[in-house]
Amino acid sequence: MQKWLGLAILAAMMSFATAARANRDVIVHARDPANWAVQSGDYNGARYSALDQINKDNVGELKVAWTFATGVLRGHEGGPLVIGDTMYLVTPFPNVVMALDLSRDQKIIWKYQLKQDPSVIAVMCCDSVNRGVQYAEGKILVHTADTSLVALDAKTGMELWKVADDDPKKGATATGAPLIVKDKVIVGVSGGEFGVRGYITAYDLNSGYKLWRAYSMGPDEDILVDPEKTLVLGKPAGKDSSLKTWNGDQWKIGGGPVWGYMAYDPELNLIYYGTGNPSTWNPVQRAGPDGKPIDQKWAMTMFARDVDTGVARWAYQMTPFDQWDYDGVNEPILADLEFNGYARKTVSHFDRNGFAYTWDRATGELLVADKFDPDANWATSIVMDKNDPNYGRPVVAKKFAPFETGTDETTKGICPSSLGSKNQQPASFSRLTGLFYVPVTRMCMDYEPFKVSYAIGQPYVGATLTMFPAPAAEGATGALIAWDGAKGKTVWSTPERFAVWSGVLTTAGGIAFYGTLEGYLKAVDQRDGKELFKFKTPSGIVGNPMTYMHAGKQYVAVFSGVGGWAGIGLAAGLTNPDDGSGAVGGFAKLSDYTSLGGSLTVFALP
């Protein structure tokens, strides 16, 4: 007993020490704007840099400083990290991880490549992408396509530990960036098109030991929802909050994957992330026992979870009973927005469904839910009256509800398309203006559900789509918009020929950087969207621009390498990549502007 107690105390102390250290390490690195220490810039997911050597007055002079081919074609989402003198990056499948020496002409310090079965590509719905490595305590963490979570020694690239998070034979894959918080590495899983039951899992940073897993749907003990304490719009979730929203056992193949960027509030000790679509895409098959719509909770949901236990603090479902593949995985961004003269701790989220949501991030109280996509027609609004029995729910337009139209019938003219008014490419919150800068897609669709049977590892989609430019967009199928999160209003919007499929970076220099599918890196004025700079990188940009300082000089870097869902026609070598039919992108004529090719383009002032 004495001995056990001693060990327990020691273990607790070690755990505390490690936790404190890990937490501090990432925070300290992220606080130094010379680094780009976290994929999202910081735990807030703001993608904002305090660097201002490059600013709106001189950004027009920006030149290419150096370039680096990654050796891989197809979609280059995410971006590199910079910690001190070293840049870390990971390619799309086969997920080559590299460390470059910024002090020695970008010499490759090490390369690491996990041996993966290439057949995994066949079960990656939307190109063989990877949204980036993360760093903490001298380790680089990568979640490879086959769901292996690998910790590497950041100095040498030596494998420290490796765990298999899931099984690609079931259709489970990994594309997201891990989130490292305290002594934990948190990862999600992709596979909503294969009937994978989504979750996030926390592993011990030092050992790879599995600490907890929280599924998106199922019994309370699986989803780590406390019926008493987990809040839903201010009220306890109640028992079986998920189970009772599914017909029979369908939750077991229910989707709700997690592959977007996550955020963390160290004070509240909460992590934030969104869950994806329920499986299948055919809503008729997911109706309740009475044949009526049923929510399929907690797919399409923003979750706030305690990082130590995984238990949900609150949950909010953006799109109950999805009929459009409006995954809710898009990134949460933590900010302290002002309401009625008071700053509130908020989390904002630009959903695929075209609505921008802002919640109180401690409680999940819904503060704002307004359309950032002027085309969105599937719902007229979100009910904001707390006394309404439908409080917090969208008012669905039956005309654009495939469930109403039925299996094997086509619902026409739904906006946005399944690509979403915005997809996974992360928005940015500028501390300078207090505005969000959001990459937008303006596509609509015709949607025809069909009956599909589940078979393990096989596509479980159940819908045929035809996508086309939003009629009101007048040929511009993308835009960058500036959004007032408290007011729920678009401040300005600049059109783009194609969907803006890159993330956004804002800086203290007053600039917002983003990339286009043709391959331009652009810099615009945060105040009015005026274009200040553009440069044509080798291939279409679906990555996220980042910035860092090295040897006294500020650099802006961005992956170029068209692909992802928007470029899957090109990436997968489909014979007619411009074909709008199917869910393969449908950006007519993208192939007239760009070809595949993965590289990093790094800019600096001359």
Place this chain on the structure above:
Amino acid sequence: MQKWLGLAILAAMMSFATAARANRDVIVHARDPANWAVQSGDYNGARYSALDQINKDNVGELKVAWTFATGVLRGHEGGPLVIGDTMYLVTPFPNVVMALDLSRDQKIIWKYQLKQDPSVIAVMCCDSVNRGVQYAEGKILVHTADTSLVALDAKTGMELWKVADDDPKKGATATGAPLIVKDKVIVGVSGGEFGVRGYITAYDLNSGYKLWRAYSMGPDEDILVDPEKTLVLGKPAGKDSSLKTWNGDQWKIGGGPVWGYMAYDPELNLIYYGTGNPSTWNPVQRAGPDGKPIDQKWAMTMFARDVDTGVARWAYQMTPFDQWDYDGVNEPILADLEFNGYARKTVSHFDRNGFAYTWDRATGELLVADKFDPDANWATSIVMDKNDPNYGRPVVAKKFAPFETGTDETTKGICPSSLGSKNQQPASFSRLTGLFYVPVTRMCMDYEPFKVSYAIGQPYVGATLTMFPAPAAEGATGALIAWDGAKGKTVWSTPERFAVWSGVLTTAGGIAFYGTLEGYLKAVDQRDGKELFKFKTPSGIVGNPMTYMHAGKQYVAVFSGVGGWAGIGLAAGLTNPDDGSGAVGGFAKLSDYTSLGGSLTVFALP
């Protein structure tokens, strides 16, 4: 009779008209320095541009203007053409041909891709490269990997005609750029490692009709050598000049492929090109009936041929009885060098064997033959005494002759390696300085022949190599040198970490441009080699820099995309690309500096 005569006259007139037109078209386009109308810059193969907006005083200010991923990994040899507002390029296998609109943000005007059986890659010795398209009379000509010669409409990319030049099942492939002269398209064939009997073939530019073919070895009627009129070092070649230098029927699988750049003298009506190694690489198997060395003519030979008939005007064999794989395919460069105060019509050639040759290009008289590679030890000199029975032949050092050492024995320390003191990447002749600028490799080798049997379509190599840096190079396995062609002297030499595997471009601005295997485009002063500019492109450079003028601005463009023989370890994804053993390159640690990726980087002054 009357009718026949009329038709004949009409045909003759048409033929004359076409011939004149085609010839003039290329010449006119090449004369305008705003264009880069021929892969080699002009018919002389000089790779010299009269543009001087970018010059040695301002080249340090050069910036990247735009970039363009080709969509293909592996080795990007050759380079783009520019005719007016349009840029034309071809990728390595699968040989996608593209036209870009320089006036409209490099929009892709058209793409063309011939459907080829990918198994052709397995019989391409030295990466799946293509050294460029050519242009004439509104047509783009491409010689694809599977030896198809295709004429495309330059405006639309529509296929005009297509012929199968040879059969990859025999190991015959195509990697070279065609040469378009008058109404003829002239192409060679690769396959010296597969026992292909090399040749060049002339096709009619307008129809693809085969006009003549000249083999590298065999009966006089096959090799288009006139025993009376074809000159060899000033004397008639005599009957069976090739046949009598082969043991039995070995000439039928004799190699001598043609895949380097060719040149043309319109006044003399002669085309110039070199032939490659005799098959097999095991010299013991190629000995004469008496067991002694025998020349294997006309492998390893510089040919001058009449373009209308294909008949050889003269021939010179650089490396009789090859024992080192010193292919003679490197480019001929036409210049008028001064000898004893008089300009002579010369052709110069930097051979893989380390010697630089200059001939009178009308007669084939050997004017200069000196080592441009200080390491070359396989021969001490070339016999220049016209009265010596060995006139024009190398004085071979028996110590470095694998034939002397024998099958299954290793000859150590041969310099250069089979990569050559220089490989296919073309040198440049500057009209400004009258000097040649030559990309150099400084590698040596151990060479062990082994017995090999011929089987159709199978490797017919018969030697194992280990390559290593030339000891005297002190770690720099490459260099750019300036060479005085008349004096046969190196004027200056600048070392490079790796072999310079890019072509060279010189301009009236006083600059020589070249690329490095790490990926740098460099500009040096033609006078002294002083580095004036460097920029790191995405991947290692094995392509040829070119320059053009558009809308009043001079641009310099270069393919980036490591591969070719020097980068085959990386390109083919060999598990240990740095392994020097075998003939796979052996540039230790190249993978520490660069990764695969094909793109074009285009520079201009700000």
